[in-house]
Amino acid sequence: MFRKLPGDEARNLVTTTPDTAVVFRPAVVTTPAIITVIILVSRLIAGLVRTLWRHPIAVTVLAVPSTLCWLYGWRVALLLSAPAPTGIVAWALIDRASFARLIGWRLLAWWRLIWIYRRHWQPVMIVSGLGKHLRGRDYLPRLGKVTCTAWADRVTVRMLDGQAVKDWADRIEALAHGFGAPSCRVSVVKAGRLVLTFPRRDPLAVPLPAIPIPDVPTVGPVEIGIQEDGSPWLLNVHGTHKLVAGATGAGKGSIIWSTIRGLLPAVRAGLVELWALDPKLMELSFGRTLFGPRYAATPEECAELLEQAVKVMQERAARFGGHQRSHTPTVEDPFVLVIVDEVAFLTAYQADRDLKRRVSAALATLTTQGRAVGVGVMAALQDPRKEVMTIRNLFPDKIALRLDESEQVDMVLGDGARDRGALADHISPVPELGAGVGYVRLETSPDPIRVRAAYVSDADIRAMVTEFTPAGGEAR
Numbered sequence: 043m044f045r046k047l048p049g050d051e052a053r054n055l056v057t058t059t060p061d062t063a064v065v066f067r068p069a070v071v072t073t074p075a076i077i078t079v080i081i082l083v084s085r086l087i088a089g090l091v092r093t094l095w096r097h098p099i100a101v102t103v104l105a106v107p108s109t110l111c112w113l114y115g116w117r118v119a120l121l122l123s124a125p126a127p128t129g130i131v132a133w134a135l136i137d138r139a140s141f142a143r144l145i146g147w148r149l150l151a152w153w154r155l156i157w158i159y160r161r162h163w164q165p166v167m168i169v170s171g172l173g174k175h176l177r178g179r180d181y182l183p184r185l186g187k188v189t190c191t192a193w194a195d196r197v198t199v200r201m202l203d204g205q206a207v208k209d210w211a212d213r214i215e216a217l218a219h220g221f222g223a224p225s226c227r228v229s230v231v232k233a234g235r236l237v238l239t240f241p242r243r244d245p246l247a248v249p250l251p252a253i254p255i256p257d258v259p260t261v262g263p264v265e266i267g268i269q270e271d272g273s274p275w276l277l278n279v280h281g282t283h284k285l286v287a288g289a290t291g292a293g294k295g296s297i298i299w300s301t302i303r304g305l306l307p308a309v310r311a312g313l314v315e316l317w318a319l320d321p322k323l324m325e326l327s328f329g330r331t332l333f334g335p336r337y338a339a340t341p342e343e344c345a346e347l348l349e350q351a352v353k354v355m356q357e358r359a360a361r362f363g364g365h366q367r368s369h370t371p372t373v374e375d376p377f378v379l380v381i382v383d384e385v386a387f388l389t390a391y392q393a394d395r396d397l398k399r400r401v402s403a404a405l406a407t408l409t410t411q412g413r414a415v416g417v418g419v420m421a422a423l424q425d426p427r428k429e430v431m432t433i434r435n436l437f438p439d440k441i442a443l444r445l446d447e448s449e450q451v452d453m454v455l456g457d458g459a460r461d462r463g464a465l466a467d468h469i470s471p472v473p474e475l476g477a478g479v480g481y482v483r484l485e486t487s488p489d490p491i492r493v494r495a496a497y498v499s500d501a502d503i504r505a506m507v508t509e510f511t512p513a514g515g516e517a518r
């Protein structure tokens with residue numbers, strides 16, 4: 043890749059000076075003029091063909107009226123060309139979605155390619171260290187296609203030979219600032235090729251009111267908020283276990299309450315049972331009648347409730363064994379969701395060693411064997427360190443809300459999550475901006491997705507309690 047420059051050879055040495063400066067006589071090869079002309083003309087033709095190939099619509103928009111104008115004069119050109127823009131404006135007004143999909147985002151992508159990415163590519167690459175300036179030449183990663191969606195630009199990049207994804211992941215801040223975006227996400231398309239995602243606007247910047255309670259009983263996926271592309275955030279609760287980690291005030295409550303809210307019709311239909319462990323006595327106690335007798339607050343009650351859940355699980359396992367390998371929620375065997383707020387109160391911070399052992403053993407049993415028989419655990423905790431939560435790896439799905447330290451991100455979401463853009467330690471501590479905002483890694487993709495849970499207010503919880511607590515005072 044790196045050419046040997048003329049002058050490397052010692053035989054071309056002309057002089058040296060006492061201060062060690064060395065002067066070389068470069069080898070000069072005279073190129074015939076005709077070869078230079080041929081090279082320039084072929085470059086011009088290749089450039090034209092490339093432009094035509096890459097931007098057919100833009101070329102047509104410019105070429106057709108210009109040709110008409112040249113052939114028939116500007117009046118005829120105007121008359122013949124006017125219907126096209128009028129039709130396009132009408133299309134944009136009548137069917138915005140299809141116009142955006144077929145024309146709007148492409149035009150925007152073309153504009154942003156030229157104005158943002160191509161214009162700033164060389165300085166951003168060199169200054170961030172992703173490009174190399176060697177012996178007077180710039181070696182830059184190749185800027186590929188730019189596509190736009192409603193919320194972000196996706197920029198395809200061909201890395202320099204020898205570069206690693208980590209080289210890019212380490213510079214996401216430089217890339218975001220360099221191209222004027224609030225953040226940057228790196229994902230691998232194939233060997234040597236990356237996609238950089240630069241959000242243009244942030245649909246998660248404003249708090250989201252509670253999602254309406256579904257009309258139809260559903261055991262999931264439950265809609266609990268939105269993803270950063272504006273689409274609904276659907277949380278799978280049946281057939282998995284969830285760990286929600288976030289510093290104090292990160293909004294763990296909004297994930298727990300949004301999930302409960304989405305499951306209430308299924309609770310009423312008898313397809314789901316919600317079991318609540320509330321050692322902090324702050325979060326779940328607010329709607330405790332929704333959980334009926336399956337609510338525990340003291341460590342002893344919590345240990346007992348967890349052991350009851352283990353019994354249910356084992357009884358089902360004995361019954362299902364040899365007959366069925368997965369669970370379908372029914373009134374006889376509803377899906378049991380065990381919700382634990384601040385699980386570390388029961389494990390790491392529990393002074394009574396016997397209780398601590400019982401709770402840890404029950405949680406480990408539920409998280410290793412509960413999935414197939416319809417018993418799931420959703421646990422929230424503030425500190426994701428291994429010493430605090432020894433069984434955190436037994437939760438297949440993890441959600442990282444605002445965290446205090448960058449190292450905690452990979453502890454929650456798995457190795458490399460922060461490098462791929464899960465900047466949970468950068469989420470704003472201001473509740474309006476950052477509460478309920480977090481990152482999830484879906485089973486189908488290693489790339490983290492930024493999400494925001496809807497905020498279930500005290501008034502919403504009161505309304506849920508009024509509507510879904512039966513006359514006897516216990517949730518059905």
Ligand SMILES: Nc1ncnc2c1ncn2[C@@H]1O[C@H](COP(=O)(O)OP(=O)(O)OP(=O)(O)O)[C@@H](O)[C@H]1O
Nearest residue numbers: 249290291292293294295296473477478495496497
């Ligand atoms: N999804 C949300 N959207 C907007 N604001 C929210 C959201 N969730 C929570 N908040 C705000 O942030 C505050 C703290 O939220 P919450 O109590 O749920 O945090 P937490 O993570 O459970 O904290 P702690 O661990 O201290 O209990 C709430 O009082 C509310 O004002």
